[in-house]
Amino acid sequence: MKRSAALSSRVLLSAALAGVSGLAGVAQARPVALGGVLITPRIETKPLSGAAEGLPVWFLPRLGVQVRTDGGLTLTYGTRSLTFLAGRWMAQGFESVPATLPVPETYNGSLHVPVSLLTLLGVQALADTPEVLDFAGAAAAAAPSGVVLGAPPVTQTPITQTPITQPPVTRTPTPQTPVPRPPVVQTPVLQPSIPLPVPQPQPSGTQPTGTQPSVTQPPVTQPPVTQPPVTQPPVTTGFVPVAALLSVRSSRTLDRNIELQRVVLEFSAAAAYTVVRDRSGLSFALPGVSSGPQTQQLESGDDLGVSLGAAGSTVRLNTGGGVSEVFTLQNPYRIVIDTTTNINTSVPPPVEADTLPDGVTLRRLGGLSLLTFDARYAPRVVTAPLGRASGVAELVKSLGGVAGVNGGYFDPASALPVDLVALGGLMVSPSLEKRATLGLDAQGTPRLGYPRPRYVLSGAGQPLTVNSVSARPNPQWVTAFVGDGRTAVGSDALTTLILQGGLNSGTGRVGRALTGRFVPAAGEFAVTFDPARYPQLALPTGSPLIYSLNWQAPGWDGVQEALAAGPLLVSAGKLVLDPVREGFDTSGSIWRATRQVAFVTVGERSGIAFLDNGTPGDFARALLSAGVSSAMRLDSGSSATVYVAGGYLNAGGYLNTVWSRSVPNALVFVPKVGAQSR
Known part of the structure; x- marks a missing residue:
């Protein structure tokens, strides 16, 4: 430095x-x-x-x-x-x-x-x-400095001191009433290597009136105390010192549950070293380095010891399983050991701001955190298998993302979404058609709005709108379902068509027509109906039948992925919170003060917002004050999770300070093809 x-x-x-x-x-x-x-x-x-x-x-x-x-x-x-x-x-x-x-x-x-x-x-x-x-x-200084801690004893020549004799005191006689006078107590002279003596009180007395004779008071002396000298057994060394270990110092800081410890070994000159790591800590061999033996327990509870041998010094640091990084600094020469330890695995590790990928920015404004991403990243919707829940970190890793946030509302008992989820242009969960929805095109460009998506079948006469997206058929309706390889569809009295040709391709046709219960393969588009009610769909294999998705919202053409949640909090830089429009019960727990998360845009950037605690109204006002352009709340409370890859010990970090429950879907930010990030 x-x-x-x-x-x-x-x-x-x-x-x-x-x-x-x-x-x-x-x-x-x-x-x-x-x-x-x-x-x-x-x-x-x-x-x-x-x-x-x-x-x-x-x-x-x-x-x-x-x-x-x-x-x-x-x-x-x-x-x-x-x-x-x-x-x-x-x-x-x-x-x-x-x-x-x-x-x-x-x-x-x-x-x-x-x-x-x-x-x-x-x-x-x-x-x-x-x-x-x-x-x-x-x-x-009056003498050379920098003696090594614990160095071999330095021989000093004893200093001979002569006791100080109090000179006679001559007093002029004064006729007066006798006044008691305390004796003159002589401060003892300390001898080398003798504990500090405590002055002993002398008996009090009176002096006679009249002319006082000269009094010569002998010095007060203590009998000598013989103390055995403290000696260290000599260390036989077979080397000429090239450097001395001058000092060992340490510091400790905490970032939530992550302990950061720094140990600095300072030397009189540059020194070579080798380090051996084991499960308990590190050992440093310092050939040609002189030192004094010492042991100490650091503030973290780690043990550190220095020993001197025939070839040089050894430093042992027991870190208790922490991960250590070793590097050197110059002027003066120092070896620095930085140790990171997760001291409480029941708490999510914090985000390490210094290791965020290029193009990712974290701002903290009181209890509000804004994590934004530049044009190198795109948001994507990802889901766990239908009926299952997963940790947000696992969902982020499944797409190779750098960060993610939990998605929409769901039923905790079944882990099934309760509102729209779309992947690859296909709805894997139907829409309630009343709540705010995030839509993403193939490039990840976001749209926020209130779409009413419906499948439309054409090629067998007039276009036919699919009533519901579900694996459970209703004889009164036409239902559609995207197969997951494990969920059964159909019924003994109903017909199910497996359509081929792709969504909006214009080349769709009937691949198979079946009756009864069966499990379509993952990605297969199945349509179930009562042939007596919908005879126009009772088509043989190979018949043309095109299926398409109509979002029924301006500007939503080309949307491939969607996630509904709500409410919409901010739009075009203005507060637009309207729970009545979106059908939220503000007297229920969904509107309570709790952890809040949202998808946001800030200028040209997309991102994630996290509020430590507050109502949706508090959240909306905080986002508006932070300069957010638009924001839609996602499932909050015990589901609220924001995960960022990397971090301390490469374990990832969380904006939430407590662990959150697993979720069926998430919004993940992934690097675009060709984008570079560290």
Whole structure:
């Protein structure tokens, strides 16, 4: 990452940080700068116990503080050092320190030390304001920085200190009433590697009036406490280090039920590595890299360990089954491990906006989401086998689509549509002839309207309109049905014709004439009737009989696919919601506030709209405010599902935040032939 040039004055720094909240001296996060330049990625102080601010130990080498984690935590700056071990601080190189010092704390998985300890060590801040905490950085430190965490112990020469003797105090005699005086308590001098002593109170007493003799008070001393030195067994290495592992840091974010974890290994120089993956995680071999042993549990619960061997270092990351991507960054050299984990399979994974195919756009406006597609994609109607239901994701994949939404209304018990569904110019489900319908031609150009589609038979005298589309015959009517290879038609007292030649082809003829119940093959067009009532249809095999579909709506010629649902919400950029016209009961559950989905057009684009919660009226007004040109509601509530391919873990993503039930049909957006998408 590129760093901004250092600002030439503290005035410019303050101006750059205007608007950043924070209170000096209060445990509130403040950004950290080095030499007037805010650190990128952003580093902030963290609130610790007792109104203290903390900084992570992995950051301290950049301030010139040497950090070791073998045998406790040791912070060294110049000739001073503090070691935290067994819940106590031990000091070296100080004439005196406070009897009580704040302890380190873990924050978001990283060990933090209070900033006050850095000040005690001698680290100076260039600017300490409510807006920023600015340090000079390692270049201004009193000792080299960047000691590897857990490095072999650094031998320090003990500092011999002479006890301070209190000089005699001569007082001028003053006639007065004797006044009790507390004794002068001498602050003890700390010895190297000795726990901080607590001053002991002295017995109180009085001084006689008159001339007071000079008093020489001996220094108060503590008996020396012998502590065994904390040592680590030496690691025998057979390599010359080419780089050092300076720090290990991690972050964690959640996108609904998807956990995104980043682990960054930062080095003093470029380092070669190999990685081995297994079911539990990853192991990194780092030949020639020095490091200090450490283990930690990350915020996600994953375990990370660093070990040093004879040939170099090893880093082990247990991810618990997450999928990891590994890459490197430069200046400084870093190995980055990004791990994605689905932590709750009972929740649909969210759409990953960064991986949407070219030409697909997702806009979020509060609880409203708009997913639109450019001219490279076309909407198509797809159905599960008649009487069956399927997940929207499976219906999308069956056509090689990139996204889809559930279709029209249906009977949950039978999974049969309750309104018009047309495929390839054939009605596979009849129309109620009163509700808004989406029609698509062969290119996927949409039309919204109120068609009243009917089959018309011609070639045997006057044209004859088919009364119903159904597998169940009615002796009073002429019924038609498109075979699915599993549903029986016909009756013992009725005749069924299988027509050949294709819809609207002008070359239709009778392929077969049968009596009784039978199952037509998938795609066969069957017409069932009572020959006594319709003698003109009692034709022998080979007789001409043409069937065509009349949409009975202007501009619908050429429509090949259709899906009825409703109500129509927006047309020509205007609110047109009219539940009475379409026969909706606004007092029923179909009009309740719930999840809403719709087919929409936005300018030249077609798309899908999803509303987290609201009535059809709320939905219509939200779409109008979003600039939608036209919109027709699809089946909503527990059926509402919007699926987009790709996504996290390549498992696809959903705009709905809860799983929805399976549906018999869907509207799917597929790439047009020759269109390119990633």
